[in-house]
Amino acid sequence: MTDTIPEKRNGHPYYMYDMIRETPESIEITRKTMENTDYSFLSSKPLLFTGNGTAYHAAQIGAGFLYKTDLKYAFVQSYELLNYYVPVHGTVVGISNSGKTKSTIDSLIYQKKFSYIVGITHYHGTPMELISNKSIVIDADDKSLCNTKSFFDNAIASMYIASRYAGIDMNIDKTIETLKGLVTSMDSTVKKIAHNLSYVNRIFVLGAGPEEPVAREAAQKIKEATHIHAEGIELEEFIHGCTSLIDDKSLLVIINSNTVNSRTDDIVRACKVVGTKTVVINGDGDYSIDLPDLGDEYINALLNVLPLYYLAYYMAVEQNVNPDLLRFDEETYRKFDDIVFPPGAH
Incomplete structure (x- = not known):
């Protein structure tokens, strides 16, 4: 609140x-x-x-x-x-x-x-x-x-x-028991990845089908926690224009599945040409994060959120940013929030 x-x-x-x-x-x-x-x-x-x-x-x-x-x-x-x-x-x-x-x-x-x-x-x-x-x-x-x-x-x-x-x-x-296990197992794994990506200044999170809202949620958390620009976008939609924005200081996070695996591979290979690093959930990228498969893409989507929350958190730590506050401890941003959400309205 x-x-x-x-x-x-x-x-x-x-x-x-x-x-x-x-x-x-x-x-x-x-x-x-x-x-x-x-x-x-x-x-x-x-x-x-x-x-x-x-x-x-x-x-x-x-x-x-x-x-x-x-x-x-x-x-x-x-x-x-x-x-x-x-x-x-x-x-x-x-x-x-x-x-x-x-x-x-x-x-x-x-x-x-x-x-x-x-x-x-x-x-x-x-x-x-x-x-x-x-x-x-x-x-x-x-x-x-x-x-x-x-x-x-x-x-x-x-x-x-x-x-x-x-x-x-x-x-x-x-699903619940698997998710609980990931809370422990993903911590140190993602922390190391975030440390290696501390120089990144622009992030795209890509997902298709049930992973599209995962991509949008992950991008929202990255923005809130790190104050780095991040965008969650449908995987195929990304390559229709957004590629002009990436460079060697950008990061692509791709939420992979069997359905989109070949397209994910295409994007990872293309990113190597322009020097953009990739983090792939359940696939091969510069950094790969493998999660349990519950046999249903729509259920796996929930599990895929967990490592991306850790990524947002540890990237904030690398930037020396407090991820709890959304800059509301700063007077101008607090005033902004009071305008769009009058007290008691959020």
Whole structure:
């Protein structure tokens, strides 16, 4: 919540690191919460997920396997839902870590005239809890403004809802246990990579299909944590014009899969010509990060976020940047935030 700026730390470990490391405990709270949830609200069809930024990405990544079905569902960013989307006569699931994100709350208030509203948040007594027909509160505080821990909570919650909606057993327990293991195993691996890339001043994160929202979420965290320009973009779209921006101080992070493997190889080979370094998740690049395969690209997408959070964190450490604050400890940036998000609105 940007109304509450974390206590300023002067070096590693920052709160962002603590929150990543606390992910296993937090998703256990989420698992218990969602296992005890009454899902009768899903009888109202279609299903739509909404939110902003990290909350929106969490819904897309956690419930992305719905793309494989012929069910009626949608993912719509809250401002778009409020201003450009037709009313939804079904179930709308709104997600906001703080429970007070203005455009999310406004969109839910409007949609409540037509739909059953489910609100997922991390705090009691918030506008989201008060306006929702059904409120799901994940009682786990995220002390860094990057909201890494709450991302996984919200993604797992979305996975539960989508699984019940689709009537598909997604083996959520296996996903959770694998994710918990990565919290430990990825730490030192990614730290070394970030150290070697401390000179980078421009970053593109590429992903296709279920990995596109992963790319956008990773780029958002890199921007928030490091203050380095980063862009998350669809893998094939990147090579239609964006290549003019890369050089030997740029980095491409590619989230690979069996589907796009040959295209990933093309891009890695091309990057060597211009001197751009590559980090490839589940593939071969200048730096490679291999993760467990859960047998489903849409579920693997959730795992792929974890090393990219570590990358954002350790690149911030290399830049001597505090990743917790989003520059809100600086007067001008705080004033900016107060204009676009009046106190109590984010």
